Amino acid sequence: xxxxxxxxxxxxxxxxxxxxxxxxxxxxxxxxxxxxxxxxxxxxxxxxxxxxxxxxxxxxxxxxxxxxxxxxxxxxxxxxxxxxxxxxxxxxxxxxxxxxxxxxxxxxxxxxxxxxxxxxxxxxxxxxxxxxxxxxxxxxxxxxxxxxxxxxxxxxxxxxxxxxxxxxxxxxxxxxxxxxxxxxxxxxxxxxxxxxxxxxxxxxxxxxxxxxxxxxxxxxxxxxxxxxxxxxxxxxxxxxxxxxxxxxxxxxxxxxxxxxxxxxxxxxxxxxxxxxxxxxxxxxxxxxxxxxxxxxxxxxxxxxxxx
Amino acid sequence: xxxxxxxxxxxxxxxxxxxxxxxxxxxxxxxxxxxxxxxxxxxxxxxxxxxxxxxxxxxxxxxxxxxxxxxxxxxxxxxxxxxxxxxxxxxxxxxxxxxxxxxxxxxxxxxxxxxxxxxxxxxxxxxxxxxxxxxxxxxxxxxxxxxxxxxxxxxxxxxxxxxxxxxxxxxxxxxxxxxxxxxxxxxxxxxxxxxxxxxxxxxxxxxxxxxxxxxxxxxxxxxxxxxxxxxxxxxxxxxxxxxxxxxxxxxxxxxxxxxxxxxxxxxxxxxxxxxxxxxxxxxxxxxxxxxxxxxxxxxxxxxxxxxxxxxxxxxxxxxxxxxxxxxx
Numbered sequence: 119x120x121x122x123x124x125x126x127x128x129x130x131x132x133x134x135x136x137x138x139x140x141x142x143x144x145x146x147x148x149x150x151x152x153x154x155x156x157x158x159x160x161x162x163x164x165x166x167x168x169x170x171x172x173x174x175x176x177x178x179x180x181x182x183x184x185x186x187x188x189x190x191x192x193x194x195x196x197x198x199x200x201x202x203x204x205x206x207x208x209x210x211x212x213x214x215x216x217x218x219x220x221x222x223x224x225x226x227x228x229x230x231x232x233x234x235x236x237x238x239x240x241x242x243x244x245x246x247x248x249x250x251x252x253x254x255x256x257x258x259x260x261x262x263x264x265x266x267x268x269x270x271x272x273x274x275x276x277x278x279x280x281x282x283x284x285x286x287x288x289x290x291x292x293x294x295x296x297x298x299x300x301x302x303x304x305x306x307x308x309x310x311x312x313x314x315x316x317x318x319x320x321x322x323x324x325x326x327x328x329x330x331x332x333x334x335x336x337x338x339x340x341x342x343x344x345x346x347x348x349x350x351x352x353x354x355x356x357x358x359x360x361x362x363x364x365x366x367x368x369x370x371x372x373x374x375x376x377x378x379x380x381x382x383x384x385x386x387x388x389x390x391x392x393x394x395x396x397x398x399x400x401x402x403x404x405x406x407x408x409x410x411x412x413x414x415x416x417x418x419x420x421x422x423x424x425x
Numbered sequence: 426x427x428x429x430x431x432x433x434x435x436x437x438x439x440x441x442x443x444x445x446x447x448x449x450x451x452x453x454x455x456x457x458x459x460x461x462x463x464x465x466x467x468x469x470x471x472x473x474x475x476x477x478x479x480x481x482x483x484x485x486x487x488x489x490x491x492x493x494x495x496x497x498x499x500x501x502x503x504x505x506x507x508x509x510x511x512x513x514x515x516x517x518x519x520x521x522x523x524x525x526x527x528x529x530x531x532x533x534x535x536x537x538x539x540x541x542x543x544x545x546x547x548x549x550x551x552x553x554x555x556x557x558x559x560x561x562x563x564x565x566x567x568x569x570x571x572x573x574x575x576x577x578x579x580x581x582x583x584x585x586x587x588x589x590x591x592x593x594x595x596x597x598x599x600x601x602x603x604x605x606x607x608x609x610x611x612x613x614x615x616x617x618x619x620x621x622x623x624x625x626x627x628x629x630x631x632x633x634x635x636x637x638x639x640x641x642x643x644x645x646x647x648x649x650x651x652x653x654x655x656x657x658x659x660x661x662x663x664x665x666x667x668x669x670x671x672x673x674x675x676x677x678x679x680x681x682x683x684x685x686x687x688x689x690x691x692x693x694x695x696x697x698x699x700x701x702x703x704x705x706x707x708x709x710x711x712x713x714x715x716x717x718x719x720x721x722x723x724x725x726x727x728x729x730x731x732x733x734x735x736x737x738x739x740x741x742x743x744x745x746x747x748x749x750x751x752x753x
Contacts, residue, residue: 322526329481329521330541330592331513334506340540344531420531420576 126412130405137401138188141394142181150388152197171197171391184394193395198387204395207380212399215369215376218295219361226300226361227307227354234311234350235343241316249308256305261364265298265371282372295372299364303357310353315346348418355411359404430599430632431457431517436492436502438472438479447703449475451656453492454730457600460626462633464643464664466679467653468700473636474522476653477602481519482509496599515545518593522605524585528577534561534588535573541595560591564621583614587621594625601626602634607642619645640683644668652676655701655711658730662737672739674716677747710741718743 153159153167168174172183187194193204237249259267272294273281279293318324319342327341328334369378377396384392416422438450450472457463467473479490480501494501496516501509521527529537538557542548548556554573561569564587577585586606593601603622607615623646626633635647643650643664650667652660652675660673671677678696698715701707707714710723722742733739 322521322523323529325483326521326527326589326592327529329483329513329519330544331510331515332540332544333510336540336544340532340536341529345529418531421578 122416123413126409130409134401134405137405138185138398139181141397141401142184143177145390145394145397146177148388152388152390154388171195188398193398194391196384196389197391198384198389202392204392204399207377207392207396208399211375211377211380214374215362215365215378218292218299218369218374218376219358219365221292222296222299222303222365223358223361225296226304227357229300230304230307231311231347231350233304234308235315235338235346237308237312238315238319238346239338246312249312253305253309256301261298261302261368262371264301265294265368268294268297269372284372284374291372291374295365295368295374298371299361299368303361306353306357307350310350311346314349315342318342318346321345344418348415351411351414351418355404355407358407359400362400362403428459429456430459430496432493432495433457433480434493434495436476436479436490436494438475438484438488438490440485441487441489442704445704448656448706449488449703450479453658455651455658455661457632457634459599459632460630461649462623462626462635462647464635464637464647464650465653466637466640466643466650468638470700470703471653472656472703473653474604477519477604477634477636481513481517481602482506483519514541514598515596516598517600517602518596518598520586520589520593520601520603520606523609524582524589525609527589528585530577532576533573534575534577534580538573538588538592538595541592545596557591557595560595561588564588564591564594564625565617566591582610583617586610586614586618590618590621590625594629594631597629598631600632600634602636604636605638606635608637608639615642616645622646640668640679652679655706656703657711657740658738659712659741660737660739661730662734666734666737671747672733672737673712673741674718674743674747675712678715718745718747 153164159167165174172180175183184194196202196204233249237246240246269281272278280291281294284291324337324341327337365376366378366381369376370382380392381396384396433453433455436450436453437448440447440449453476455463465473475484475488478484479488480494482501482504484490490502492502496512499512501512501517535554535557538560539550539553542553542556543550558569558573561573566572566584566587572580572584580588606622607618610618619642622633625631635642637643647664649662650664651658652667652673654675660667660671660676667676668680671680675696682695696715701711709725710716710719710728713719713723716723728740728742730738730740
């Protein structure tokens with residue numbers, strides 16, 4: 119198991135390097151630059167700025183400078199906002215974004231798994247139909263529309279929760295954004311869990327477990343849930359990364375102080391430093407998530423372990 | 426005189442399919458005595474597996490079972506699943522056809538064995554594992570302590586079937602139902618399994634029901650056999666009687682479609698035609714379209730299962746000599 123984990127970590131290194139390179143060059147291929155504005159800067163100022171950020175060097179040299187800094191843990195400065203850097207941005211916005219996404223993730227995963235199991239055990243009965251309806255709503259309605267509907271209904275009409283904004287430490291302000299984020303995630307997980315659970319409940323080994331007189335509760339808990347989780351777990355990694363990126367939009371809609379606001383502005387301004395730094399941060403998170411998923415996978419499915 | 430452990434009366438299994446009812450098993454009757462080996466023989470779709478799955482409460486959701494299956498003085502048919510769990514795995518255990526898929530791939534062998542003892546005998550986990558290892562040794566698994574730690578995919582097919590046997594016998598059940606236990610295994614392993622079945626059921630006094638289509642298996646170990654066709658028993662009796670003097674044309678056909686190493690025929694003689702669809706059984710005797718001995722009565726009336734000599738029953742109107750030449 120340890121060797122397997124180590125091999126997976128090592129194999130993530132070239133993947134990370136390739137991803138960084140691709141991000142770097144794609145961003146540079148996009149037209150425009152950080153200093154293109156409505157009003158052109160004086161040529162001398164522009165030249166100085168470009169020299170300061172090494173933008174006057176050949177692209178390949180810039181690339182190696184960037185990699186070198188990255189290896190030293192420096193994600194780079196903002197090229198648009200004076201004195202601002204990626205590390206600053208992460209320090210300010212990331213804890214919030216992470217809290218939002220993780221809260222949604224934990225709630226959605228718990229609800230999704232439970233709902234999927236209940237639906238599978240009650241296949242084609244009313245709990246199953248209720249779930250199908252909830253899933254449809256969650257998957258069909260895009261998050262910006264869902265956000266607006268929830269704001270209107272629960273924020274304005276009923277006034278149960280604030281429609282937007284943020285007061286430090288107030289969980290009431292998180293209810294609507296977390297709901298918007300969590301719903302589609304819970305919907306996908308419950309569908310996966312339902313399908314996989316129904317399949318597992320029809321397997322020969324569940325029949326064997328029943329023939330042993332273990333009782334339906336133990337049959338489900340010990341024999342069915344663990345193998346049924348396999349396809350769900352492989353979705354959880356990408357799922358969390360959807361939530362992290364999805365939260366950027368939700369933060370904008372609800373006016374929450376996460377990374378979202380900065381990232382969107384930076385992308386529009388071609389702020390190479392911020393965009394690249396944030397992208398790389400997300401890339402590392404996704405790689406780490408996939409790694410965790412693989413390890414959990416190995417625990418769930420013993421056949422994977424020794425390969 | 427040995428004791429009766431299971432009495433099955435008028436057992437019928439129906440499935441709701443495409444809005445209609447399909448009868449998989451009709452009016453099955455038999456008794457099983459302590460320590461005996463009963464072979465249930467028939468082609469695919471003859472209802473032999475469904476009959477026993479229904480007794481174990483393992484029918485698919487669209488299945489329905491009627492009749493009685495008396496284990497002592499309790500009727501297993503129609504029993505609430507929760508109550509049934511007190512008997513399943515303890516007094517009556519089942520082994521399935523495919524050892525590759527019948528063990529849970531995500532649980533260690535140890536867990537899958539010991540849980541039976543924890544549930545039915547109230548053993549604590551440690552004691553149950555020790556007993557499980559002992560049973561693994563009993564079924565001929567080398568290094569049982571080490572193997573008990575393995576996951577099913579780390580074991581060969583034969584080993585897995587041994588694990589299944591060990592699992593079924595942990596509580597020394599009164600009845601063991603083995604559904605095609607050797608079909609998925611190599612021929613060499615098959616013979617070992619049969620020896621194992623025979624010696625273990627003798628040791629524990631367990632009655633064995635062997636569901637199979639392989640007459641070689643039957644000849645090897647069974648005491649009595651029941652031949653099934655189209656969901657009904659068509660002939661019952663001692664194995665030797667049925668093998669040397671079959672009284673139902675279907676039994677005769679089965680015997681002649683089995684390859685025999687002593688007389689090496691150029692080709693096998695299968696029974697002509699196909700097994701009937703349970704949705705559209707022929708009128709009269711279900712076997713009549715494939716029967717070389719049929720006469721008018723067979724097309725109009727269904728022959729009941731009736732006594733035919735000592736300890737034998739058959740469901741056939743034909744009373745003359747069954748000679749094989751007529752079949753071929």
